[in-house]
Amino acid sequence: MKKKKMIYEGKAKQIFSTDQDDQVIVHFKDDATAFDGQKKGQIAEKGKINNKISNFFFKLLEEKGIKTHLIEELNERDSLVKKVDIIPLEVVMRNVAAGSLAKRIGMEEGEPLQQPVIEFYYKDDDLGDPLINVSHIELLGLAGREELERLIALGHKINDILVKFLKERNVDLVDFKLEFGKTAEGEIILADEITPDTCRFWDSETKEKLDKDRFRRDLGNVEEAYHEMYKRITGQDWK
Numbered sequence: 001m002k003k004k005k006m007i008y009e010g011k012a013k014q015i016f017s018t019d020q021d022d023q024v025i026v027h028f029k030d031d032a033t034a035f036d037g038q039k040k041g042q043i044a045e046k047g048k049i050n051n052k053i054s055n056f057f058f059k060l061l062e063e064k065g066i067k068t069h070l071i072e073e074l075n076e077r078d079s080l081v082k083k084v085d086i087i088p089l090e091v092v093m094r095n096v097a098a099g100s101l102a103k104r105i106g107m108e109e110g111e112p113l114q115q116p117v118i119e120f121y122y123k124d125d126d127l128g129d130p131l132i133n134v135s136h137i138e139l140l141g142l143a144g145r146e147e148l149e150r151l152i153a154l155g156h157k158i159n160d161i162l163v164k165f166l167k168e169r170n171v172d173l174v175d176f177k178l179e180f181g182k183t184a185e186g187e188i189i190l191a192d193e194i195t196p197d198t199c200r201f202w203d204s205e206t207k208e209k210l211d212k213d214r215f216r217r218d219l220g221n222v223e224e225a226y227h228e229m230y231k232r233i234t235g236q237d238w239k
């Protein structure tokens with residue numbers, strides 16, 4: 001399958017049309033941004049690593065009965081996926097207090113949550129992706145009640161699968177972000193990516209951060225963290 005035209009460019013990925021109306025190609029870039037694009041940089045080979053990691057997780061989830069947009073990996077940076085209408089919500093699942101949750105409700109970063117917490121952020125750059133609740137989602141017509149229940153159930157199921165998988169690899173899944181899309185047939189499937197850009201991964205023993213927080217917070221060893229997560233997830237050295 002060949003790329004035709006770039007139809008969308010985001011901060012870390014580009015989307016291209018193909019010969020098939022219902023399929024698009026995702027291209028993973030090395031660009032990294034944080035804080036609504038105020039901080040910009042590059043992480044060497046991130047695009048290649050994230051393409052692999054995201055596809056690995058999507059295949060794992062497919063095996064467990066979660067439908068995803070993934071069709072096939074085309075090359076180091078490109079994957080063929082089903083074209084969907086993205087539901088403009090970032091679904092964040094949390095197992096440990098960190099980042100904006102720790103700040104918002106005054107918890108210490110690293111404090112485990114008694115049960116997973118789910119949050120919705122409205123994907124709207126002009127508004128700065130605000131946290132919104134179920135009433136807001138219904139008010140804005142972003143998802144109907146049944147669809148919302150589906151998103152919540154999928155969020156928890158994906159969290160359970162990933163927490164278990166990563167725990168066995170000595171990684172705490174602190175929190176992560178999901179995006180879902182609707183196919184032409186109206187089915188809700190997992191889209192976007194699951195990578196160190198969109199998750200907080202902490203070493204279970206040392207609590208060392210192995211994700212994009214190393215870039216956001218200028219902690220150094222950014223590339224090394226992505227390599228380490230590639231190794232923990234796939235069992236293979238990064239090159």
Ligand code: TMP
Nearest residue numbers: 098099100101175176177197198199200
């Ligand atoms: P937060 O603590 O900053 O709200 O982030 C929660 C999780 O969501 C964290 O794993 C990083 C991920 N995330 C994204 O993937 N994209 C974003 O734009 C933001 C703000 C967070």
Ligand code: ASP
Nearest residue numbers: 011033034035036037197
């Ligand atoms: N990627 C997002 C941005 O550029 C936020 C983040 O991941 O921290 O704003």
